[in-house]
Amino acid sequence: MAIESASGLSPVEAIALVGVLGVGSQWLAWRLRMPAIVLMLVAGIIIGPVLGIFDPARDIGPLTGPMISIAVAIILFEGGLTLNFHHLRDAAVGVRRLVFIGAPLGWFTSVLALHYGAGLGWESSAVFGGIMIVTGPTVIAPLLRTARLSRRPAALLQWEAIVNDPIGALAAVLAFSVVLVLNTEGTTPTEATMELAIGVVVASILGWIGGYGLSRAFKRAWVPEYMKVPVLFTLLLAVFAISDAVLHESGLLAVTVMGVVIANANLPSYTELLRFKEHATILLVSGVFILLAANLDFAALKQLDLRAAGFVLLVVLVARPLTVFVSLIGSKLPFKEQALVAFTGPRGVVLIAVAGLFGERLQELGIEDAALIGPLAFVLVAFTVVLHGFTLAPFARFLGLTGASTPGVILIGGSRFTTGMAEALQKAEIPVLMTDPNFGHLRRARSAGIPTFSGDILSEAAENRLEFINYATLVAATDNDAYNTLVATDLSPEYGRENVFQIMREKADSARHQLPRTLGGQRFGPEKPFRELEALVIEGWTFRITRLTDEFGFTQWRDEHPESILLGWMPEGGAIKLVRHNADIKSSAGLRLIALRPPSANGSTQPPAEAGT
Known part of the structure; x- marks a missing residue:
């Protein structure tokens, strides 16, 4: 009763x-x-x-004390x-x-x-x-x-x-x-x-x-x-x-x-x-x-x-x-x-x-x-x-004891693709950190003056040495899909799953190699696995940053650069937003776009506010 x-x-x-x-x-x-x-x-x-x-003594009665x-x-x-x-x-x-x-x-x-x-x-x-x-x-x-x-x-x-x-x-x-x-x-x-x-x-x-x-x-x-x-x-x-x-x-x-x-x-x-x-x-x-x-x-x-x-x-x-x-x-x-x-x-x-x-x-x-x-x-x-x-x-x-005013990005994996993206982010004054367990993979990043950490991002050494508070977004982009998934899954509770990304898996469409949707992070914008992204950079694709204006909006940018791969955008004075799978972009003046551009587009006339690596 x-x-x-x-x-x-x-x-x-x-x-x-x-x-x-x-x-x-x-x-x-x-x-x-x-x-x-x-x-x-x-x-x-x-x-x-x-x-x-609500009165605990009235509504719950003598059970209130034991419950507390x-x-x-x-x-x-x-x-x-x-x-x-x-x-x-x-x-x-x-x-x-x-x-x-x-x-x-x-x-x-x-x-x-x-x-x-x-x-x-x-x-x-x-x-x-x-x-x-x-x-x-x-x-x-x-x-x-x-x-x-x-x-x-x-x-x-x-x-x-x-x-x-x-x-x-x-x-x-x-x-x-x-x-x-x-x-x-x-x-x-x-x-x-x-x-x-x-x-x-x-x-x-x-x-x-x-x-x-x-x-x-x-x-x-x-x-x-x-x-x-x-x-x-x-x-x-x-x-x-x-x-x-x-x-x-x-x-x-x-x-x-x-x-x-x-x-x-x-x-x-x-x-x-x-x-x-x-x-x-x-x-x-x-x-x-x-x-x-x-x-x-x-x-x-x-x-x-x-x-x-x-x-x-x-x-x-x-x-x-x-x-x-x-x-x-x-x-x-x-x-x-x-x-x-x-x-x-x-x-x-x-x-x-x-x-x-x-x-x-x-x-x-x-x-x-x-x-x-x-x-x-x-x-x-x-x-x-x-x-x-x-x-x-x-x-x-x-x-003078705060981290960077703009939240940064951690890129997991030392490759041509991540190095080029890191250089573009640095020019946009976005703090960036590249990590890789292989010291040699970070050679290009070190030569470019990009902050690096040689070691496992999940290790205690990383926890003790790195200023994680400076970073709000993480991208797992190594050539190992299993490691990308492990990193994204392990760090999602820390950063929030909406801020943890990984590049497309090599065999994501194969039923035998598909992992549960609960594992890993958000799919990073490009519908390409590591091998294809790395190949694009080798072919001469470069990272470019474009600032939109009232006259030159997102629609005009897309019309002029239909082959470019949009990677993210940065609101005026805000943190970077990486492109999720099938994400929509709302154009506004001052918005900066970061994209991977084909070699044919690099010699074309650029808008005055455009810069790149």
């Missing part, structure tokens, strides 16, 4: 509404190129406290799953300092800001201060993509967020565990210490056993491929529940440890697990944030006074810069990069989710000022996200 609330939504309707608003906010934020957390905050507050359409607890556990497991010690060892000295020095120092400065700035007691400050170590990995990534920072400061901010995500959760768990045992009636200090130690040890052992056992089972093929994600999810819940039964909220520590163990197990199926955590995190982060925003009590917000504003300013202008500058002493990082990192610390969904959870738990222990943790978290997140969302890019440009 279905349970319905006396007024409002049924549980099914409420959960569906949370899903639609959460995922819809993330999609809309992607379209508008803004932090999703802002839209989720607005959506949750509108349907909750403002309009009263499980969701936070999975989110923290995801944080642990991203913490690969091998990558951390290879990271810059600044990253390690921000983790090993910055995390404890950030905890300490946050506690002071909460106690003296917001007026919270030491117990609430210790728990909330631990959570504030987290700088928001779900917020940092889109901000970095929008601001287009240089590689080193971007890496510092990204790795700090990834690594400190589970560390902040662990700090909060440990602080809460101390508060819990100290506030348990009839418990002596010795008993409280023993209970805390047992809980932490049991949680750590359970997490290690869960992660090690799962990794061993996957490596030995004891679990079939189609069951790996279900087994992972089930074991995750089991570890969380068992550890929580030993010591309340220690399950969060257990699942974080479990994620770290799996991340460092070198699993062959690690990519599939990462996809699971990405999909699960998007759903759960959206759901948790909508639930918490809808459950926000305006009466609690009204309790905030000027001390709350002082607390936010202390965090942004004192605690964060002090933590970063002290951590990076002796790191030999330029002061400009230190300043950018010091004044960039947006908090995200994880902070609000964990803060809301522990705020409720502290209130249950009778700590009254814990009611302010949730509102303070909302204020801090909203302020920092809006602040850094609008100021990070201008501040980075002021410091």
Whole structure:
């Protein structure tokens, strides 16, 4: 029998509404190129406290708390799953300092800001201060993509967020565990210490056993491929529940440890697990944030006074810069990069989710000022996200720490065709990078002064050495169709499939050689495989760039050059758009066309605005 609330939504309707608003906010934020957390905050507050359409306590009832607890556990497991010690060892000295020095120092400065700035007691400050170590990995990534920072400061901010995500959760768990045992009636200090130690040890052992056992089972093929994600999810819940039964909220520590163990197990199926955590995190982060925003009590917000504003300013202008500058002493990082990192610390969904959870738990222990943790978290997140969302890019440009102003193109494969295209793009002031695993294939590109990388674009060396933030489009154009497909498939999630291209496969029309449509990238404009494109360049075809005007539009260009192969176009002041299969071009003044022209056309009269290689 279905349970319905006396007024409002049924549980099914409420959960569906949370899903639609959460995922819809993330999609809309992607379209508008803004932090999703802002839209989720607005959506949750509108349907909750403002309009009263959705009330979690009324419409979902007692399941709200357990749902949030499980969701936070999975989110923290995801944080642990991203913490690969091998990558951390290879990271810059600044990253390690921000983790090993910055995390404890950030905890300490946050506690002071909460106690003296917001007026919270030491117990609430210790728990909330631990959570504030987290700088928001779900917020940092889109901000970095929008601001287009240089590689080193971007890496510092990204790795700090990834690594400190589970560390902040662990700090909060440990602080809460101390508060819990100290506030348990009839418990002596010795008993409280023993209970805390047992809980932490049991949680750590359970997490290690869960992660090690799962990794061993996957490596030995004891679990079939189609069951790996279900087994992972089930074991995750089991570890969380068992550890929580030993010591309340220690399950969060257990699942974080479990994620770290799996991340460092070198699993062959690690990519599939990462996809699971990405999909699960998007759903759960959206759901948790909508639930918490809808459950926000305006009466609690009204309790905030000027001390709350002082607390936010202390965090942004004192605690964060002090933590970063002290951590990076002796790191030999330029002061400009230190300043950018010091004044960039947006908090995200994880902070609000964990803060809301522990705020409720502290209130249950009778700590009254814990009611302010949730509102303070909302204020801090909203302020920092809006602040850094609008100021990070201008501040980075002021410091000279941004990438190229125009998004560039990565060309995979060193050939005559890609070299000629790269030269044309460079003359059009489009950043370009050519890569090829064969050093000799890049000889022509190096002679032409084109930036090159000799190695596999999918390697860790490429990830560590290349400024990927400067490039928004990728073209796989080697003589190996299988490699082109592999590169396009692997990098599509990073760049977006609409921005990843590959040249036509040699035997694309053969039923025996056709690959699934889900593999590879967009088909690049020319209906010709590598061999034919290379032959055209050898025959004397050249790359030309033409600027359209009001008098000389696309129709006139096509009429004059019917044999030319259009490769792409560049709007005035915009990024290059490569021609997809059967794409239509809308002519406009100032639009520049890049095309491959036959030898017969190179001696003809060109429009005044035309240039080429």
